[in-house]
Amino acid sequence: MNLPYQLFIALRYLKSKKKHKGISFNTLISISGVAVGVMALLVVLSVMSGFHEDLQKKILGANAHAVVLSYKGGIEDYRSVMEKLRNEPHIVSMSPFVLGQVMVSSGRRAHGVFLRGIDPSSELKTTDILRHIKEGSIEEIITENRGQKTEDRPPWIVLGKELASMVGIIAGDTVNLISPVGEIGPLGMLPRVKQFRVAAVFEMGMFEYDTNLAFTDIKSAQEFFGYGSAVSGIQLRLDDIYKASLVRDSVNKKIGFPYYARDWMQMNRNLFSALKLEKFAMFIILILIVLVASFNIVSTLMMNVMEKQKEIAILKAMGAKNQGIMMVFMIQGLLIGIIGTMIGVTGGYILGKIINNYEIIKLPADVYYLSKLPVKMKLIDFIAVSFSAIAISFLSTLYPSYYAAKLNPVEPLRYE
Numbered sequence: 001m002n003l004p005y006q007l008f009i010a011l012r013y014l015k016s017k018k019k020h021k022g023i024s025f026n027t028l029i030s031i032s033g034v035a036v037g038v039m040a041l042l043v044v045l046s047v048m049s050g051f052h053e054d055l056q057k058k059i060l061g062a063n064a065h066a067v068v069l070s071y072k073g074g075i076e077d078y079r080s081v082m083e084k085l086r087n088e089p090h091i092v093s094m095s096p097f098v099l100g101q102v103m104v105s106s107g108r109r110a111h112g113v114f115l116r117g118i119d120p121s122s123e124l125k126t127t128d129i130l131r132h133i134k135e136g137s138i139e140e141i142i143t144e145n146r147g148q149k150t151e152d153r154p155p156w157i158v159l160g161k162e163l164a165s166m167v168g169i170i171a172g173d174t175v176n177l178i179s180p181v182g183e184i185g186p187l188g189m190l191p192r193v194k195q196f197r198v199a200a201v202f203e204m205g206m207f208e209y210d211t212n213l214a215f216t217d218i219k220s221a222q223e224f225f226g227y228g229s230a231v232s233g234i235q236l237r238l239d240d241i242y243k244a245s246l247v248r249d250s251v252n253k254k255i256g257f258p259y260y261a262r263d264w265m266q267m268n269r270n271l272f273s274a275l276k277l278e279k280f281a282m283f284i285i286l287i288l289i290v291l292v293a294s295f296n297i298v299s300t301l302m303m304n305v306m307e308k309q310k311e312i313a314i315l316k317a318m319g320a321k322n323q324g325i326m327m328v329f330m331i332q333g334l335l336i337g338i339i340g341t342m343i344g345v346t347g348g349y350i351l352g353k354i355i356n357n358y359e360i361i362k363l364p365a366d367v368y369y370l371s372k373l374p375v376k377m378k379l380i381d382f383i384a385v386s387f388s389a390i391a392i393s394f395l396s397t398l399y400p401s402y403y404a405a406k407l408n409p410v411e412p413l414r415y416e
Contacts, residue, residue, distance in 0.1 A: 026296075100232075
């Protein structure tokens with residue numbers, strides 16, 4: 001099969017002169033610039049996608065996909081509300097909860113946390129946090145909640161691993177819970193204090209939850225916070241997390257005032273919006289690396305045009321049109337972009353795999369919420385980066401190609 005002469009000449013121009021074998025140095029620099037830019041962009045976008053997905057997974061593992069709350073501060077008839085939502089589309093499980101702030105203390109150490117009162121059996125169907133128990137037994141907790149509790153033992157509590165380390169306790173120890181909203185005594189308002197037994201320790205891998213969250217049975221929480229038979233809200237688990245807004249609107253119409261529903265996207269809107277904006281900003285910033293590499297392509301093509309003026313004149317004398325001359329240098333620049341992009345995509349994929357599999361970069365969990373650098377490589381990111389890099393490479397060929405096409409063939413051949 002015969003190649004078009006434009007492609008044949010473009011391939012020849014990628015190589016060095018006869019006395020130097022292989023690709024020319026300028027071409028190699030241009031390809032390397034595009035490859036490094038593409039690789040850096042893919043690795044950064046993959047890390048940010050991984051961070052977004054890992055954070056979302058941990059947030060939705062510790063919290064429900066949606067919650068039903070009350071403007072009055074508590075839900076007295078929560079069982080009837082749950083019954084109304086029983087056959088609602090996309091809701092696969094529900095669990096009531098009581099939530100309040102307390103101080104956990106042991107000896108001279110103390111730390112403020114959110115205490116969530118739960119029913120362990122329904123909680124296991126609604127969130128994943130009880131599946132991350134590292135010390136103790138979840139079976140013991142479920143057994144106690146079924147009415148087999150020993151009366152002389154304090155109620156159970158589950159703490160996060162970081163919290164347990166802060167206050168210096170392990171599974172089996174006892175801790176004191178202090179509520180800032182206490183009881184009125186002879187000397188005024190006194191804090192409510194109660195002893196709990198640490199039945200288990202969980203580890204979500206997210207510092208925020210491992211430090212600031214604790215669980216106990218719902219009846220103990222109702223008694224401790226003075227809720228009576230009311231609950232703070234009802235957690236909902238959905239079959240599709242991305243239909244949370246539809247479920248929220250449907251639930252709001254069905255239950256009506258004074259109750260209302262909130263979904264996970266609403267409750268974490270600022271965080272995920274910031275992550276999305278940051279990813280877009282990094283794409284724009286890092287695409288500038290490819291843009292800088294495109295200047296190498298421009299300079300390489302311009303040098304080729306100046307060096308090949310005689311050959312361009314000969315081609316025109318043989319009948320080549322301006323469009324044909326433009327195509328030669330456009331194909332040359334496009335080939336540089338395509339080769340550089342392919343090398344960059346391959347390098348970005350391999351580097352992403354290495355970072356993900358070998359965890360070569362560790363993170364301080366108290367700053368970044370995560371203990372390792374997550375990587376999630378998405379096909380859409382690879383397609384977007386590849387298209388952008390090739391498009392920029394193509395655009396960088398326009399001026400040198402136009403300049404080559406407009407050269408006067410008489411001058412280079414005047415003294416030949």
